Amino acid sequence: MSTRTILQSRPELYTGYGREMGLFNTRAKWIGVLALVAVAAALPMLVADDLLRILGTGMVLAIGAIGLNLVTGYAGQISLGHAFFVGVGAYASSAVAGDPEGRTLGFGVTFMPAWILAGGLAAALCGVIVAPLATRLRGLYLAIVTLGLVFIGTYIFNAWSDLTGGPGVGREAARPILLGDDLTRDSSYTSEQKLYWLFLVLLLVFALLARNLVRSQVGRAFAAVRDRDVAAGVMGVNPSRYKLIAFTVSSFYAGVCGSLLYVANRHFGAEQFGLLLSIQFVAMVLIGGAATISGSIMGAMLIAALPRISSELTNYATFISTSPVEHPNVFETEAVMYGALIVAFLLFEPRGLFGLWHRIRTYWKSFPFSY
Amino acid sequence: MKTPLRRLGTLAAFAAATSLVLTGCGREDEGDKNVAGITSEPCPDAVNEDNGCIYLGIITDMTGPFSPIGGPMVQGAQAFWKMVNEAGGIGGYDVDVTKYVKDNTYNETTHAQLYQEMEGDILMLAHSMGTAHTNAILEDARDSDIVVLPASLGSNWLFEDGVMHIGTSYCAEGMNMVDYAVDTLGAESVGVVHWPGDYGDDSANGAKIAAEARGIDVFDYTTGQGGADAQTGVISGILQDKPDVVVIATSAVEVGTIIGMTAAQGYQGKFIGAIPSWSGALLGNADLAPALQAMYLHASSIPAWSADTPGHQEMRDYVGDIEPNDWFAVGWAGSHAIKALLEQAIADDKLNRAGVVETLNAMEGVDSKGMLPDGDGHYAGDANENAIRSTLLNVPDASAATGLTQSVEPFVGPTAQDYEFTEACYLMK
Numbered sequence: 001m002s003t004r005t006i007l008q009s010r011p012e013l014y015t016g017y018g019r020e021m022g023l024f025n026t027r028a029k030w031i032g033v034l035a036l037v038a039v040a041a042a043l044p045m046l047v048a049d050d051l052l053r054i055l056g057t058g059m060v061l062a063i064g065a066i067g068l069n070l071v072t073g074y075a076g077q078i079s080l081g082h083a084f085f086v087g088v089g090a091y092a093s094s095a096v097a098g099d100p101e102g103r104t105l106g107f108g109v110t111f112m113p114a115w116i117l118a119g120g121l122a123a124a125l126c127g128v129i130v131a132p133l134a135t136r137l138r139g140l141y142l143a144i145v146t147l148g149l150v151f152i153g154t155y156i157f158n159a160w161s162d163l164t165g166g167p168g169v170g171r172e173a174a175r176p177i178l179l180g181d182d183l184t185r186d187s188s189y190t191s192e193q194k195l196y197w198l199f200l201v202l203l204l205v206f207a208l209l210a211r212n213l214v215r216s217q218v219g220r221a222f223a224a225v226r227d228r229d230v231a232a233g234v235m236g237v238n239p240s241r242y243k244l245i246a247f248t249v250s251s252f253y254a255g256v257c258g259s260l261l262y263v264a265n266r267h268f269g270a271e272q273f274g275l276l277l278s279i280q281f282v283a284m285v286l287i288g289g290a291a292t293i294s295g296s297i298m299g300a301m302l303i304a305a306l307p308r309i310s311s312e313l314t315n316y317a318t319f320i321s322t323s324p325v326e327h328p329n330v331f332e333t334e335a336v337m338y339g340a341l342i343v344a345f346l347l348f349e350p351r352g353l354f355g356l357w358h359r360i361r362t363y364w365k366s367f368p369f370s371y
Numbered sequence: 372m373k374t375p376l377r378r379l380g381t382l383a384a385f386a387a388a389t390s391l392v393l394t395g396c397g398r399e400d401e402g403d404k405n406v407a408g409i410t411s412e413p414c415p416d417a418v419n420e421d422n423g424c425i426y427l428g429i430i431t432d433m434t435g436p437f438s439p440i441g442g443p444m445v446q447g448a449q450a451f452w453k454m455v456n457e458a459g460g461i462g463g464y465d466v467d468v469t470k471y472v473k474d475n476t477y478n479e480t481t482h483a484q485l486y487q488e489m490e491g492d493i494l495m496l497a498h499s500m501g502t503a504h505t506n507a508i509l510e511d512a513r514d515s516d517i518v519v520l521p522a523s524l525g526s527n528w529l530f531e532d533g534v535m536h537i538g539t540s541y542c543a544e545g546m547n548m549v550d551y552a553v554d555t556l557g558a559e560s561v562g563v564v565h566w567p568g569d570y571g572d573d574s575a576n577g578a579k580i581a582a583e584a585r586g587i588d589v590f591d592y593t594t595g596q597g598g599a600d601a602q603t604g605v606i607s608g609i610l611q612d613k614p615d616v617v618v619i620a621t622s623a624v625e626v627g628t629i630i631g632m633t634a635a636q637g638y639q640g641k642f643i644g645a646i647p648s649w650s651g652a653l654l655g656n657a658d659l660a661p662a663l664q665a666m667y668l669h670a671s672s673i674p675a676w677s678a679d680t681p682g683h684q685e686m687r688d689y690v691g692d693i694e695p696n697d698w699f700a701v702g703w704a705g706s707h708a709i710k711a712l713l714e715q716a717i718a719d720d721k722l723n724r725a726g727v728v729e730t731l732n733a734m735e736g737v738d739s740k741g742m743l744p745d746g747d748g749h750y751a752g753d754a755n756e757n758a759i760r761s762t763l764l765n766v767p768d769a770s771a772a773t774g775l776t777q778s779v780e781p782f783v784g785p786t787a788q789d790y791e792f793t794e795a796c797y798l799m800k
Contacts, residue, residue: 050488103798161567167595168568169503170479185514267483267507323433 021215023208040200049192051308053264056192058304059199060260065284065296066210067253072282073290074214075246076226077134078142081149082254082281085123087273088153089255090173090262091163093119097174104171105163115174116202116259123255124248131247135240138229150275157270170269173262184266195264202260203297206253211293213249222246223291283338287345289354298353302341310334406723408494414467418456423464425713425722427452428471428493430485431500431522435477436596436622439650440698441500444522445472447686447702448498454689455710462717468497479504490515495727497709498522498702502541502569502797509534516724518712518731520705524646524672525573527795529754533728535712537705537747539672539759541570541645542796543787545577545618547762548643548670550784552616553585556641560588562614564605564629566621567593572797574620574645580796581786590614594625602628609633609640617642623650626667627659634662643668643764651696651774654767669765669775672744676700676773680741682707695772704742711737711748744781760787 014020024030044052068082097115098106109115133145158167165171176183176198183194213219221242224232229239262268280303288299310333314320321329349355414424429448431441449468456465471489475482482504486496490511495518499505502525512519513533520535521528526543528536539547545563552558563578565571575591582589590612592605606629609617619626619642626648649669654660674680675697676687686703693699716722716730737748749757764779 049491053487165503166567168479168566168570170507184511262480265480265483265487266511267479269478269480271478272480 023211023215037204041197044189044193044196049190052190052192052196054305054308055301056196056199056264057261058301059196059203059297060257060263061281061284061304062203062297062300063206063260064254064257065281065288065300066207066293067250067257068281069285069288069290069293069296070210070213070222070253071246071250073285073292073296074219074226075222075242077243077246078139079146079247079250080143080275080278080282081130081146081153082250083273083275083277084149084153085126085251085254086258086261086277086281087157087270088126088251089119089123089258090268090273091157091171091258092122092255093259094171094174094262094268095163098172102172104161104165110175110177112174112176112178116256119259120252120255123258124252127247127249127251127254128244130251131244132240134243134247147275147278150273150278154270154274157273164270167270170267173266173268174259175266176260176263184263191264199260202256206256207293207297210253214291214293218242218245280338283342285352287341287352289352292352292354294357295352295354298357302353303338306334306337310337407491408724409464409722414456414465415470417465418453419460419465422456422460425461425464425466426471426493427466427468427495427497427709428473428486428489429468429498430473430475430482430489430496430504431498432477433474435475436624437477437500437647439623439652440647441474441522443696443698444702444705445498447696447699447704448706450690450699451686451703451706451710461710461714462722464717464722466713475500475504477501477504479507483507486511490517493517494724495709496520497706502527502573505534506569516728518724518727520709522705523570525569525795525797526577526758526792527569527573527797529758529792530795533731535708535731535750537673537708537743537759538646539744539762540577540792540796541574541620542577542580542792543758543760543790544645544670544672544762545574545579545620545796546581546787546790547760547782547784548618548645549578549581549585549587549616550786551668551762551764551779551782552618552641552643553581553587554784556616558587558615558641560590560612560614560616562590562592562609562612562617562640564592564594564609564617564619564621564625566596566625569795569797570645570647571620573795574618576796576799577787578618580790580799581784584786588614594621596622596625598624598628599632601625602632605629606632606636610636610638613638613640615640618645619643619648620645621648623648623653627653627656627663630662630666631656631659634666640666641668642666643670646671646673649697649765649775654769654774660767660769663767664769667767668778669767670762671765672759672762672781673701673704674742674763675765675775675777677771678742678777682740682742685740686742697773697775700742704739707739707742708737708748711739755792758792760790762787 064086071077071079093115095105096107096109096118100106100108134142137145157164183198184191221237224237225239225242233239284299284303287302289295310330314322320333345352408426411423413420429445431445432438433441452466452468471493473485486508497520499519500522502523505521505523518533518535524538524541526540528534549561552561561582563575565575579589592608594605595601626644630642676695712731716727721730731750734750744759744761747759760783761781763777763781765775766778767774768776
């Protein structure tokens with residue numbers, strides 16, 4: 001065995017800058033990701049459809065959470081307006097794919113990549129428009145301004161009934177048709193299985209793209225802007241340019257998430273894109289871990305599973321009722337859990353689920369001298 | 372050393388290999404959709420342990436604006452099927468309406484989500500609260516051969532296959548309300564307060580069609596959900612325009628607010644509310660009760676709890692000493708139609724989803740023991756001819772068991788009588 005091979009197999013020892021910055025910079029990561037993808041791909045054969053539905057939703061939310069993490073975690077621009085961009089993506093994609101003869105606006109383009117891209121691009125365009133605000137504001141002020149976006153969006157979504165169906169009516173989501181097969185219909189595989197695989201592939205693609213972005217020059221510029229934008233400017237990083245890129249890419253991810261979020265549900269209303277959805281995305285990022293792609297995915301999965309977790313809690317905490325008219329009930333428990341998880345993670349593990357995973361990894365890496 | 376590109380290539384090859392393996396092995400077929408919702412095993416907590424079980428789904432509003440309607444309607448349906456099961460069930464099956472009961476909070480997105488969750492487990496959807504909400508799932512239900520009974524009276528149901536609609540549509544009811552206002556109350560102008568959306572628009576457009584046919588002035592007040600803060604525009608509009616009669620198609624929350632506040636500011640016209648606009652709880656407000664009794668009429672097509680019909684008598688005898696509720700009676704009445712459908716499907720040896728749809732399309736009536744309007748339950752043939760057009764009126768009455776007393780026998784106004792239904796009224800702009 002050559003010295004080079006021995007050195008390469010040592011953890012945390014990189015023999016070149018390119019290797020350190022590699023997509024999978026250790027063999028363990030490479031094998032781990034492969035194993036994870038294999039397990040994820042095989043899951044639909046092993047898990048019931050109701051769980052697949054939750055996991056599928058989690059994966060779509062993860063695409064949106066990665067988007068928010070890019071702008072907030074990596075580039076340091078606090079955005080509470082993510083729900084607005086998700087809404088823009090949802091409506092743009094459903095309009096592009098919608099029935100031209102239907103009640104709401106539709107252009108009849110049923111080719112799936114076209115309407116997913118349309119959702120992403122429409123949201124990205126809105127991101128471009130909003131980004132200049134971020135060059136003049138930062139911190140809490142930017143948070144408040146982006147919060148305003150949610151309210152403006154809610155008004156537009158409610159008022160523009162030709163597009164959205166109007167309040168209390170809603171519209172059809174885009175139909176995912178792949179090679180002539182409607183993925184929302186059961187065939188050899190159930191719709192949950194097919195949609196799960198679709199979402200898994202898309203999540204892998206978008207997660208890899210995001211991971212590549214953040215380990216590139218753009219990613220390093222994001223970090224420089226996040227840590228101190230004045231200093232970044234002194235170093236030759238143009239904060240306005242990178243804030244624009246961050247908002248645009250983040251909005252694109254939100255738009256893609258929106259285009260897929262109601263595909264399984266097949267119908268959605270304007271009230272979905274309110275403050276609660278924005279808070280949920282913030283929770284995904286905080287709970288998963290800011291400035292990590294894997295953390296965004298973990299956070300999204302946890303938030304998507306919260307309703308199920310709270311309903312499972314009733315088996316152990318019998319005082320929690322499943323009836324919505326009794327108190328305390330599972331819905332209240334779920335709401336409390338959002339808040340409790342955010343507070344608990346910020347207090348005890350600010351790096352989120354990724355931080356927990358990092359601790360476990362470090363523990364075993366240094367075993368048996370872990371202390 | 373592998374380049375990132377080669378590694379991605381490996382990953383892609385790995386994913387492709389995985390997908391090839393997966394295409395070779397599907398999950399075990401978990402059952403034919405045609406027998407979904409029917410088991411040979413007894414129902415949970417079965418009355419008859421030897422019977423199989425037919426599962427009916429219910430998606431209603433238990434915590435939203437129509438929770439005073441949804442909860443009692445479901446209880447009525449559950450009591451009805453308990454009675455049927457105690458009498459031996461139907462065709463060797465008990466009917467379960469308790470396992471798949473979900474709360475849509477009157478949100479159409481939630482409604483669609485809940486439907487997707489129960490779709491594989493039910494024979495039919497025995498209660499689907501909300502017009503837009505039911506529209507959101509209808510195409511999927513039809514694709515899965517699931518018959519839906521909407522807890523909604525949109526005129527669109529006349530034209531939709533696979534829908535078991537009962538009662539007079541909001542649209543025809545709106546026409547009758549205006550005809551009554553003109554013919555009996557002498558109205559020369561009418562205000563139409565309604566939510567935006569399929570329910571409110573259906574009722575409002577029916578009222579406008581009648582107002583136009585009768586040549587009277589009409590004022591439109593579109594309003595949102597909520598109490599005083601959300602109703603200021605409507606209240607000031609009514610006070611300014613002073614229509615002789617106001618037709619109102621909202622929930623009871625808005626009815627209480629609008630009548631209370633307009634009455635307090637001197638308005639003296641009458642209000643006629645669509646069927647979902649009433650809740651007995653309104654009379655519990657001592658400040659509001661006098662105004663309601665003086666100004667409000669409640670339109671309906673299904674007789675109230677205390678009606679003198681064999682069906683209502685049977686219901687009252689069976690449930691005994693419970694708190695009377697008009698919506699409980701509606702839930703019970705609708706279950707008569709489902710029972711007739713299932714019994715016919717069993718008699719025709721078509722007890723599966725597709726068979727139930729086929730049976731529904733051939734139905735020409737229901738024996739509801741007088742609980743449903745005459746001619747209801749007719750789904751074969753022409754939609755316009757099948758449309759129920761009668762409306763009865765109730766008045767608030769604190770001395771009545773449920774707070775309502777019938778004041779006007781079922782009637783069909785001249786507009787609804789002659790009207791030809793060709794499309795859903797709410798689609799008319």
